[in-house]
Amino acid sequence: MADTTLMDKLVSLCKRRGFVFQSSEIYGGLGSVWDYGPLGAALKKNLKDRWWHAMVQARDDIEGLDAAILMHPKVWEASGHVAGFTDPLVDCKHCKNRFRADDPRIKGTPGQPDAQCPVCGSRGTLTEPRLFNLMFKTFMGPVEDQAAIVYLRPETAQGIYVNYLNVLNSSRQKVPFGIAQIGKAFRNEITPGNFIFRTREFEQMEMQFFVKPGTDVEWFERWRAWRMEWCQGLGLTPAKLRFHQHGPDELAHYAKDAFDIQYEFPFGWQEIEGVHNRTDFDLGRHQQYSGKKLEYFDQAANERYLPYIVETSAGADRVTLTVMVDAYREESVEGETRVVLGFHPALAPIKAGVFPLVKKEGMPELATEVYQALKPRFPVFYDDSGAIGRRYRRMDEAGTPFCVTIDGETVANRTVTVRHRDSMKQDRVALDQLEAYLRDQLAL
Numbered sequence: 001m002a003d004t005t006l007m008d009k010l011v012s013l014c015k016r017r018g019f020v021f022q023s024s025e026i027y028g029g030l031g032s033v034w035d036y037g038p039l040g041a042a043l044k045k046n047l048k049d050r051w052w053h054a055m056v057q058a059r060d061d062i063e064g065l066d067a068a069i070l071m072h073p074k075v076w077e078a079s080g081h082v083a084g085f086t087d088p089l090v091d092c093k094h095c096k097n098r099f100r101a102d103d104p105r106i107k108g109t110p111g112q113p114d115a116q117c118p119v120c121g122s123r124g125t126l127t128e129p130r131l132f133n134l135m136f137k138t139f140m141g142p143v144e145d146q147a148a149i150v151y152l153r154p155e156t157a158q159g160i161y162v163n164y165l166n167v168l169n170s171s172r173q174k175v176p177f178g179i180a181q182i183g184k185a186f187r188n189e190i191t192p193g194n195f196i197f198r199t200r201e202f203e204q205m206e207m208q209f210f211v212k213p214g215t216d217v218e219w220f221e222r223w224r225a226w227r228m229e230w231c232q233g234l235g236l237t238p239a240k241l242r243f244h245q246h247g248p249d250e251l252a253h254y255a256k257d258a259f260d261i262q263y264e265f266p267f268g269w270q271e272i273e274g275v276h277n278r279t280d281f282d283l284g285r286h287q288q289y290s291g292k293k294l295e296y297f298d299q300a301a302n303e304r305y306l307p308y309i310v311e312t313s314a315g316a317d318r319v320t321l322t323v324m325v326d327a328y329r330e331e332s333v334e335g336e337t338r339v340v341l342g343f344h345p346a347l348a349p350i351k352a353g354v355f356p357l358v359k360k361e362g363m364p365e366l367a368t369e370v371y372q373a374l375k376p377r378f379p380v381f382y383d384d385s386g387a388i389g390r391r392y393r394r395m396d397e398a399g400t401p402f403c404v405t406i407d408g409e410t411v412a413n414r415t416v417t418v419r420h421r422d423s424m425k426q427d428r429v430a431l432d433q434l435e436a437y438l439r440d441q442l443a444l
């Protein structure tokens with residue numbers, strides 16, 4: 001399968017099956033903003049729940065937080081975003097398109113007569129690069145003036161830094177400890193694209209781990225390994241995951257060291273998560289700009305210091321895309337193509353389909369009984385329309401790991417067939433064992 005075709009097929013499957021829709025589609029869509037349909041919303045939620053479980057619930061040294069999107073404008077001065085969160089932008093005076101100045105499609109030097117617009121082909125119409133800030137601005141209160149400007153946060157991390165002492169004091173944690181949060185972030189990207197890979201509104205799953213200076217390198221290495229393990233645990237193809245260390249020209253202004261976890265997408269190796277050693281840059285800047293002491297007092301050692309921060313930052317939408325790309329496969333079964341999303345069972349939006357083999361002989365009644373019994377336990381889907389083979393295919397496309405069929409034998413001896421999505425193998429299971437069987441197979 002050619003790689004571009006895979007993305008096209010995935011985008012179309014996402015729309016057809018209700019994973020992802022274009023935002024405001026009936027009005028022609030809004031550039032690089034996407035909505036999640038029923039299956040997509042469940043998939044993304046399962047992913048976020050898995051992250052939250054690993055980062056907050058399963059650990060004693062990380063607390064959860066849900067900070068507001070709007071923050072005091074000084075936060076973004078302190079963080080460096082007002083001055084430095086910029087991309088160099090050029091405009092074509094002829095066709096009015098905009099590009100990043102380093103867009104590889106531009107021939108020549110923007111601002112010079114030889115430069116050629118990659119869209120309309122005009123020469124000498126590209127402006128000199130100017131810095132364009134990626135933060136979305138809005139106004140707070142009724143007056144739309146400079147003093148009322150607030151920003152939609154471009155990362156969730158700053159909500160954690162400004163709350164670090166609140167969390168520390170209210171949770172009675174001690175350094176080393178972390179704060180985790182999942183939330184929306186906004187960036188006015190000049191070159192968004194590749195479906196939900198780079199969008200203007202997205203969700204981040206970020207964790208900031210506060211450590212004693214001098215222990216940061218050790219913690220950085222631990223977090224790097226843990227985060228790769230977590231990505232592998234999503235069932236992603238191991239050979240498609242790798243680390244990429246930032247060279248000096250790639251390091252963000254706050255970072256002493258940074259590794260991306262990259263995945264090999266159809267459009268190349270790309271970052272899905274970053275692990276950064278942010279030193280005491282953030283707390284130092286917030287201390288300076290707010291005038292509030294943010295030092296930690298280490299009682300055991302009787303010393304004060306500004307903790308260093310090791311950050312892990314993943315995009316929920318980007319990892320959702322990764323999971324879908326990795327799960328997509330086409331197989332030939334008895335001369336027909338079956339499309340399968342081979343999700344890890346924990347991520348699958350629907351855990352089991354429940355089907356009466358035919359709509360008679362007491363099967364629909366029994367199937368409804370099975371469906372009603374399973375529904376409070378995990379997401380299940382009832383389907384009695386069309387041939388059984390077609391119902392299996394619909395569940396394969398939705399990534400449902402199991403299908404339970406109620407047939408003549410069920411009526412006779414209260415057993416059902418459970419069909420496995422990946423092997424297509426079928427087991428006969430006693431009705432009173434069904435929930436335990438599925439729970440065991442799903443590893444719930």
Ligand code: GAP
Nearest residue numbers: 155157197198199202272273274313314315318
């Ligand atoms: N707090 C650090 C930070 O925000 P980043 O590398 O800019 O670091 C972290 O972003 C992660 O957020 C990325 O690895 C990616 O998964 C996700 N992300 C960033 N920009 C995005 C965008 N425009 N659309 C979707 N996801 C994005």
